[in-house]
Amino acid sequence: MALLEAKGMGVDFGGLRALSEFNIEIEPSELVGLIGPNGAGKTTCFNLLTGVFAPTEGDVIFDGKSIAGKKSYHINNLGIARTFQNIRLFKGLSVVENVKTAFHARMKYNLLSGILRLPSYWREETEIHNSALELLSVFDMADLADANAANLPYGKQRQLEIARALATNPKLLLLDEPAAGMNPSETQLLMDTIRLIREKFNIAILLIEHDMKLVMGICQRMVVLDYGMIIAAGTPDEIKNNPRVVEAYLGE
Amino acid sequence: MKPNFKMYFINAGLLLVVFAVISVLLQLRVFNPFHEHLIILVCINIILAVSLNLSAGFLGQLVLGHAAFMSVGAYAAAIFANAIGATGTPGLLAALVVGGLAAAVSGIIIGVPALRLRGDYIAIITLAFVFIVQSLMLNLNNILNVSEGSFLYPLASLLNATGGAQGMTVSRLTTFEAAFFVMVITVAVLVCLVRSRHGRAMIAIREDEIAAEASGISTVYYKILGFTISAFFAGVAGGLFAHQVFFIEPLDFDFVFSIELLVIVVLGGMGSFTGAIIAAIVLTLLPEFLREFQLWRMLVYAVLLIAMMIFRPKGLMGSYEFSVQNILKKFRGGRA
Numbered sequence A: 001m002a003l004l005e006a007k008g009m010g011v012d013f014g015g016l017r018a019l020s021e022f023n024i025e026i027e028p029s030e031l032v033g034l035i036g037p038n039g040a041g042k043t044t045c046f047n048l049l050t051g052v053f054a055p056t057e058g059d060v061i062f063d064g065k066s067i068a069g070k071k072s073y074h075i076n077n078l079g080i081a082r083t084f085q086n087i088r089l090f091k092g093l094s095v096v097e098n099v100k101t102a103f104h105a106r107m108k109y110n111l112l113s114g115i116l117r118l119p120s121y122w123r124e125e126t127e128i129h130n131s132a133l134e135l136l137s138v139f140d141m142a143d144l145a146d147a148n149a150a151n152l153p154y155g156k157q158r159q160l161e162i163a164r165a166l167a168t169n170p171k172l173l174l175l176d177e178p179a180a181g182m183n184p185s186e187t188q189l190l191m192d193t194i195r196l197i198r199e200k201f202n203i204a205i206l207l208i209e210h211d212m213k214l215v216m217g218i219c220q221r222m223v224v225l226d227y228g229m230i231i232a233a234g235t236p237d238e239i240k241n242n243p244r245v246v247e248a249y250l251g252e
Numbered sequence B: 001m002k003p004n005f006k007m008y009f010i011n012a013g014l015l016l017v018v019f020a021v022i023s024v025l026l027q028l029r030v031f032n033p034f035h036e037h038l039i040i041l042v043c044i045n046i047i048l049a050v051s052l053n054l055s056a057g058f059l060g061q062l063v064l065g066h067a068a069f070m071s072v073g074a075y076a077a078a079i080f081a082n083a084i085g086a087t088g089t090p091g092l093l094a095a096l097v098v099g100g101l102a103a104a105v106s107g108i109i110i111g112v113p114a115l116r117l118r119g120d121y122i123a124i125i126t127l128a129f130v131f132i133v134q135s136l137m138l139n140l141n142n143i144l145n146v147s148e149g150s151f152l153y154p155l156a157s158l159l160n161a162t163g164g165a166q167g168m169t170v171s172r173l174t175t176f177e178a179a180f181f182v183m184v185i186t187v188a189v190l191v192c193l194v195r196s197r198h199g200r201a202m203i204a205i206r207e208d209e210i211a212a213e214a215s216g217i218s219t220v221y222y223k224i225l226g227f228t229i230s231a232f233f234a235g236v237a238g239g240l241f242a243h244q245v246f247f248i249e250p251l252d253f254d255f256v257f258s259i260e261l262l263v264i265v266v267l268g269g270m271g272s273f274t275g276a277i278i279a280a281i282v283l284t285l286l287p288e289f290l291r292e293f294q295l296w297r298m299l300v301y302a303v304l305l306i307a308m309m310i311f312r313p314k315g316l317m318g319s320y321e322f323s324v325q326n327i328l329k330k331f332r333g334g335r336a
Helices: A042-049 A072-078 A095-102 A111-116 A119-138 A154-167 A184-201 A212-218 A236-240 A243-250 B005-027 B033-058 B066-084 B088-115 B121-138 B153-161 B176-194 B197-207 B209-214 B219-245 B255-268 B273-289 B291-311 B324-331
Strands: A004-013 A016-026 A031-035 A057-062 A080-082 A172-176 A204-208 A221-226 A229-234
Touching: A004 A042, A016 A042, A016 A057, A016 A204, A016 A221, A016 A229, A031 A042, A031 A212, A042 A172, A042 A204, A072 A080, A072 B209, A080 A154, A095 A119, A095 A154, A095 B197, A111 A119, A111 B176, A111 B197, A119 A154, A154 A172, A154 A184, A184 A204, A184 A212, A212 A236, A221 A236, A221 A243, A229 A236, A229 A243, B005 B033, B005 B176, B005 B324, B033 B066, B033 B176, B033 B197, B033 B219, B033 B255, B033 B273, B066 B088, B066 B121, B066 B153, B066 B219, B066 B255, B088 B121, B088 B176, B088 B219, B121 B255, B176 B197, B176 B219, B176 B273, B197 B209, B197 B219, B209 B219, B255 B273, B255 B291, B273 B291
Parallel strands: A031 A204, A031 A221, A080 A172, A172 A204
Antiparallel strands: A004 A016, A004 A057, A221 A229
């Protein structure tokens, strides 16, 4: 059974149709690319899948449950994590605090134990501090743990955002243009990171990307959007030779 | 991470020294009753400042009506204490709990609709709440003008016996000891709160609400929780205030006072309890030393705020917290 299945998902912003008849199936631990020209509806699609907006039509089934119209935090707790096109870190906090914050839903001690600092507080805080450092070391960032998140170089900020998303223990990770604004060596590093994530955490990834080399290189399957509609879907080779895709990108 | 009991003892010891010094000075009459009154007001304003800092500084919500929660707490505590004829410190503490709970309930009532929305609605709604509470209290006697059979009659007759809500007489129960320890407990609870996972969730909301929600944090829940806790302690401060000044009227808790509290938090540093405490002490005592310039006070505040925004936009302390542990660490060259 597919991990995520969108059936005829669409949204209307007061008459403006941002996305319609969107169908996708993602299998566990599959890497799917979502591409399309600017304004095609890619980020809107992410926003619908993660509950930033509720779809006005269609349904989304995740892990056997309908998640259409559920709140963002609830969808995250069910197992979909995401990053943002314009990086959204907790800029005033340290690198490790950024990651620890995302462990929130996995922690159990209640308000009173936290205020009175009962043993459960110390145990869980120690646990997540170590898990956060472990997660950061996967990204070679353990030595930056106490640095301020806002002071990181651009590429590291992207990686931290991915680390934070992984801290919520997702089954599906949505990456919104992770290579945007990166230089070639940073992009290469990112590709390695994405491969590493799939090997190490065994999760499915849906990737929005403009960098064709990156998407073609690592995705098994791709979906192409234009004007809010799917115009093509298939393997990278099929997409490359699809006349409609070529037209959408290069014009007639 | 482990509890560092040595640091707890050192911190508790330092607080006891401060407490003992002030007590001795009061005993020896170096401090006269007016000084004692000022010290108690400082304690009350610290409670108000740190609790407002929770919602404004840590949760990042622009709250313009903190004095209204104080007002609700003051009246609830006073009515409760008058009704049961509370005496002594136990009576005071019971009244403070009632005041705090009443303020917390009012916090939930206005927080639930306001905090479900993003943006600055909370500023507008808390601002309105100040005026609602004020006119409610000014007109409470008319509203409660009921005949003897009504279930509200006991409350109405109690209010009449104590002068009514426009000017209620309260017995004086607040002592320096009570104010000091309630202040210490408030600060300790709030410091522990912001360093727990719940506090981390609140800070995440301040930093980026959308990212917090995407990281699995129910932003609505934590906004309401933080706002309610903040209101609770404002209510406790209101209870202490009522039993200190023993005559309360709605204009004690006006909009200007709300803004003064916000000034304290902004000057001290949004997100620093140390800053809030220092600013509360300074801005409570300063007007007393500058009594001749009473009229100029608000002007000075305004100039101070503008200067602060230009030269130190993060406030006196930014997000720095004073900690004995860190100071010891520095002395030992980072090994402790």
